[in-house]
Amino acid sequence: MVRLVPPALLAASALAGPAGADGCRLALVLAIDVSSSVDAEEDRLQREGLARALLAPEVVRAFLAGDPVALHAFEWSGQRTQVPFWPGWVxxxxxxxLERLAATIAGSPRSTDELPTAVGAALARGAIALRDGPDCRARTIDVAGDGFHNEGFGPDLAYREFPFTGVTVNALVIGGSDFEAELVRWFEAEVMRGPGAFVEVAEGYGDYARAMERKLLRELGLPAVSGTPEGDDAG
Structure with missing residues (x-):
C-alpha cells in the first residue's frame, strides 16, 4: 500500500487513462534531468539527442516491430518538479x-534550471504514471541524469513506498566528469532495479543521442548497434 505521496506527485494521478492497452507489449517512461547541474547547452543537447534517438532507423524499426509500445515522458529536477512533455500516454x-513525439521533445521549453536533483521523486512519478497507464506486458522506467540525488526522499524510500512490482528501472548516466565512475556505481546500486535492468553511459551530453539510441534498442528488444551484446546486462 502506498502511504507516502509527496504533494508534487499527486498531480500524476491526473494522467490520461489507459490508451488502447489491448496488445501493448511495453509501457515505457522516459525521464530526463533538468536540475541545476544541467546548463542550457547541455539541456539543448539532451532534448535534441532524445529526439534524434527516437527517430534513428533501428529505433523506429524496434518500436514498430510487433505489438505497439505505449510512451510517456517527463522532465524532472526538484522534489516537486516533474513536468510531462505531453498529457498521459501515447x-x-x-x-x-514517433516524429510528432520527437518534435515535441526537441521543441519543448525547459520548465526550470535552478532546482536540485530529486531522483527519488522522479522514480515515484514514473511509478505512478505506470500504475495509471495502459496494461502492457512489460513496464520500464528510463531515468537519465548527470548527478547524485540531493533533495527529498531517495530511491530506497521510493522503492519501498510506491508501486514498482514488475517494473524495470534502467538509467542513462551522463558522464564525462571526474566522478563518472562513482556516479555510475551509485546509479547501479541505488537506481537500477528489476528484471534485465542496466545502466547505459553517455560520455558527456554530446554523446547523449548515441547512448540513448543504444538504450532504447535494448529496452525495445533488439541488439545494440555496436558494443555490449544484448544479453550482457549490468547487475
Missing part, C-alpha cells in the same frame, strides 16, 4: 507518431 503504432 500508443506508438506508426512512424508519424
Amino acid at each position: 500508443m506508438v503504432e506508426d512512424e508519424p507518431t
Whole structure:
C-alpha cells in the first residue's frame, strides 16, 4: 500500500487513462534531468539527442516491430518538479507518431534550471504514471541524469513506498566528469532495479543521442548497434 505521496506527485494521478492497452507489449517512461547541474547547452543537447534517438532507423524499426509500445515522458529536477512533455500516454503504432513525439521533445521549453536533483521523486512519478497507464506486458522506467540525488526522499524510500512490482528501472548516466565512475556505481546500486535492468553511459551530453539510441534498442528488444551484446546486462 502506498502511504507516502509527496504533494508534487499527486498531480500524476491526473494522467490520461489507459490508451488502447489491448496488445501493448511495453509501457515505457522516459525521464530526463533538468536540475541545476544541467546548463542550457547541455539541456539543448539532451532534448535534441532524445529526439534524434527516437527517430534513428533501428529505433523506429524496434518500436514498430510487433505489438505497439505505449510512451510517456517527463522532465524532472526538484522534489516537486516533474513536468510531462505531453498529457498521459501515447500508443506508438506508426512512424508519424514517433516524429510528432520527437518534435515535441526537441521543441519543448525547459520548465526550470535552478532546482536540485530529486531522483527519488522522479522514480515515484514514473511509478505512478505506470500504475495509471495502459496494461502492457512489460513496464520500464528510463531515468537519465548527470548527478547524485540531493533533495527529498531517495530511491530506497521510493522503492519501498510506491508501486514498482514488475517494473524495470534502467538509467542513462551522463558522464564525462571526474566522478563518472562513482556516479555510475551509485546509479547501479541505488537506481537500477528489476528484471534485465542496466545502466547505459553517455560520455558527456554530446554523446547523449548515441547512448540513448543504444538504450532504447535494448529496452525495445533488439541488439545494440555496436558494443555490449544484448544479453550482457549490468547487475
